[in-house]
Amino acid sequence: MSLHAWLLKRAALAALLLMQFHGQGSASEFGAVEHRRRTIYHSPQMPGFTSWVGAWTMPDGDLMVSFTQATGPVTGRPQAPADVRRKLNWPPDGQPGYDMTGLDLRNVHLRSTDGGNTWMQVSADPFRSCMNGVTGEAQTALTDGTILRGVWGFYLPYDAALPKTGYLERSTDGSRTWGKPEVLMDPAKYSAWPKRIRQLRDGRLIVLGGVASAPANSLTRHGYDDLVRPFLLVSSDKGRTWTGPIEVVPEEHRKGWGGEEFDAAELPNGNLLCVFRRLPAGAKKEVRWQGMLEKSGDTWVPSSAGPAPFPHSGHPDLLATREGIVLHLATSGIHWTGDAGKSWHKLELPGTSYYPRGVQAADGNIHVVGHTGSDDPYGKVDQSIVMDSFRLIRRGVPTQNHANADLHLLVDDTGLERVTGLQRMINRPRKHPVPVLQADKPWEGDRAQAWGSVIVEPDGRFRMWYFAFNTERRPDELDRGGYAYAESRDGIHWTKPNLGVVEFRGSKNNNLFYTCSPDGRNLVDEELARRNLGLPALDEDGRPIGVINNLDGLTVVRDDDDPDPSRRYKLIANMQDHRMWAYAYRDRYPNVTDADMKQARQVIGQYMDTSPDGIHWARKPRRISHGASGDYMMVTRDYRNGQWWLNERSAAGRGGRNAALRVGKTLERWSPPELIFDNGPDSENGKIWQWHGGITPFNYGRWNLGLLERWPDQLHGATCELVSQAEGTSWQRVMPGTPILDVGSEGEFDRVLSYPTHNPPIRWGDQILIYYTGAGVRTNPRKGVPMAIGLMTLGRDRFAGLANWRAKEPGLIVTKPQTLRKPGLLINAELTEGAPLRVAVLTPDGKELAGFGLADSRMEPLANGIEHRVGWGHGRDLAELRGREVKLMIEVKGAIVYAYRWE
DSSP: OOHHHHHHHHHHHHHHHHHHHHOOOOTTSEEEEEEEEEEEEEOSSSSOEEEEEEEEEOTTSOEEEEEEEEESOSSSOOOOOHHHHHHHTOSOTTOGGGOOTTSEEEEEEEEESSTTSSOEEEEEEEEOOSOSOOOOOSEEEOTTSOEEEEEEGGGOTTOTTSOSSEEEEEESSTTSSOOOOEESSOTTTOEEEEEEEEEOTTSOEEEEEEEESSOTTSSOHHHHHTTOEEEEEEESSTTSSOEEEEEOSOGGGOTTOOOOOEEEEEOTTSOEEEEEEEOOTTOSSOEEEEEEEEEETTEEEEEEEEEOSSOOOSSOEEEEOTTSOEEEEETTEEEEESSTTSSOEEOSSOOOOEEEEEEEOTTSOEEEEEESSOSOOTTSSOOEEEEEEEEEEEOSOOBSOOBOTTEEEOSSSTTEEEEESOEEEEOOOEEOSSOSBOOOSTTTTTEEEEEEEEEEOTTSOEEEEEEEEOTTOOGGGTTOOEEEEEEESSSSSEEOOOOSOSBBTTBOOSOEEEOOOTTSBOOOHHHHHHTTOOEEEEOTTSOEEEEEOEEEEEEEEEOTTOSOGGGSEEEEEEEEOGGGGTTTOTTTOTTOOHHHHHHHHTTOEEEEEEESSSSSOOOOOEEEEOOOSSSOEEEEEETTTTEEEEEEOOTTSSSSOOEEEEEESSSSOOOOOEEEEOOOGGGTTTTSEEEOSOOOOEEEBTEEEEEEEEEESSSSOBEEEEEEEETTSOOEESSTTOEEEOOOOTTSTTSSEEEEOSSOOEEETTEEEEEEEEEOOOOOTTSOOOEEEEEEEEETTOSEEEEEOSOSSOEEEEEOOEEOOOSOEEEEEEOTTSOOOEEEEEOTTSOBOTTOSGGGEEEEEOTTSSEEEEEETTTBOSGGGTTOEEEEEEEESSEEEEEEEEO
């Protein structure tokens, strides 16, 4: 498998995982950005006739579009024979312009290799018909690159050899040539019209369209209208054989349905959400309906059907997005649902072109292709193929403040009186399969590493400050590498804006935001040290004490407590004069004296610089601490206590790297360091492995959590363990030896290291985002280990839990007594066997309260798929128990329980 194919395969997996990650949304949660509309094709003649599009993605990520093109004279053409007109009931009375007989008709195929920016015509195979709507809508690509298209042969009366029912054709050369027809259903029993071909997550294919229980070619088109109903066929062998037809609407709605056009989107649970075009019996106009097909083994059962909340508008088109929502695309507007069609919300976008088809590319961009005009006779309007493109964003503002006194995690036994029959487990995050940010600019070098920070702004914008590094360190390239900036709206696709701040080879068109060179040019620490250059280093009282030409452990924070807006952003790092390393690198610093080295060692410490916007800095770093042992540090916010943590190494340990914390009410004054995790017997006091220094502490619920970095001395993989602290107690390792951030598999970019950025994780809806540096395998002896920045995600609150799977007896969780303050109880649980939990409310001495026992409990899963609302009896909550001291008992059988929350 080629690298490109592998990346696409992983991107497809990412789309599925992200659909599961995001869960469901609220009406204000999703929006669209970067919309543009452009014409991608026009017929070679005016007016043009180009209509009835299909759109799909190829396995290599290319986009493809198909459509019908007609060319030839507008008037003076021959008419279809009378028998053909009677059979097809075409053209409409008094409208001969709809008769396409005598025109050059072709199925045109376009392909784009650059995400839809440019298009190339691949093929234009001819066909003969009198119809204006012989379409290429039912097309898709298999994983081996084969293209399938569906055809309704009834509309091809001039080719007697073609089946006069629904059939498939295959192309193995990108649409240039097509194989023989493959009939979908027995033509002696059925007439089938394929309108969509969709591929399911399990690899099976489904065909959607219309079916009539009448032999092929036995009726007129109007005769079929009275019998046709929507249908679904399924194939497990790449479309060679099909099972069905499967009914897609409940029995009470099947008669007088009126139309074959519908589409379906696969939901995370395997159900199919459907939207139909329907003309109900006796109605004068067509309407939109929607329905649900519930998965039942290898098939589906229609569970509901009823009016949809948007108007009729041509053929329905649905798109299941990687963001976890389903889009309904129509000329009347684009709507989305995050709750399987229970509610629909309109995006702030114009309506699409006619008969739209939507696809989502590997980069996340959504492209909707259709034709101008509508169902027009030939030559009446000038038609062309147009494409709308946009990206989805989540409008619910993400946050890094997770303190919540009502949220009780089960990461440790704090607050628990008894746990039986359950095992605590770490819930490892799911990884985005490819880096979200890599070094790809001339000034960046070959490594992007998140020895830096990701901040979410109040407007929801993601901002990243990171290290770019040129590991080769060639003497002629000592201006490559440095301190760089990127931003994103969705947390996945990052841009590197031209900041105009730092000069690189005569230009400031780059994303570098900081340099220690006094003249603003980008020079690396070694070159500046050789020249005895740097920014002025100021001590705690503002007095000059030397120069600074290197930053390590870089952290950027937004400080909303500072009343001075010019100091809103703080850059904090371990800063130094790199000449202090001359003793170790004599060949690099031949002119540095012992006195220079001694003076440089007096400079090292933790410094802070300020900025109004995170881009333009005062470049007057002032020392806030002399620092601890080593060069590693970071700063995170303790929201619960209105203070900051400074995470560093301490000289007080047994030797080697360790993790210590300072606290400060401001960023200028810090407590002495407290050693939190030292090297002990399980690491042979740092001989097998040692702590790298990072805890990355952050509030979560009533707890503090952290990602403790482990550095291997003899073993493989620099990983992170989960650590926790209940307020007022000591930090502890949740599951010693079990990583929560682990290295990747063979061939992946994070094969040897996974360390987080210097900030709390980001909670966005029902998802937790963790950015990290991933290091891969070194393949170039002249360069260092390659690094890039990746993304991991967890379900909200799901860091660790208590699990029971197929045990003979259920497990029990009994909390310590607590005073009830709120009436609602939510349980964050993953039901691995599908059966609900049971919850009882106990008195402090352990007796079930009447009406609140296990037998009385009820659980209602919320739409987010994360939590379950607990009640007792018929809608009973805990309001009547407010103010009482109680315990909870949770019975767990076939589930993982992560947390509970009062509301």
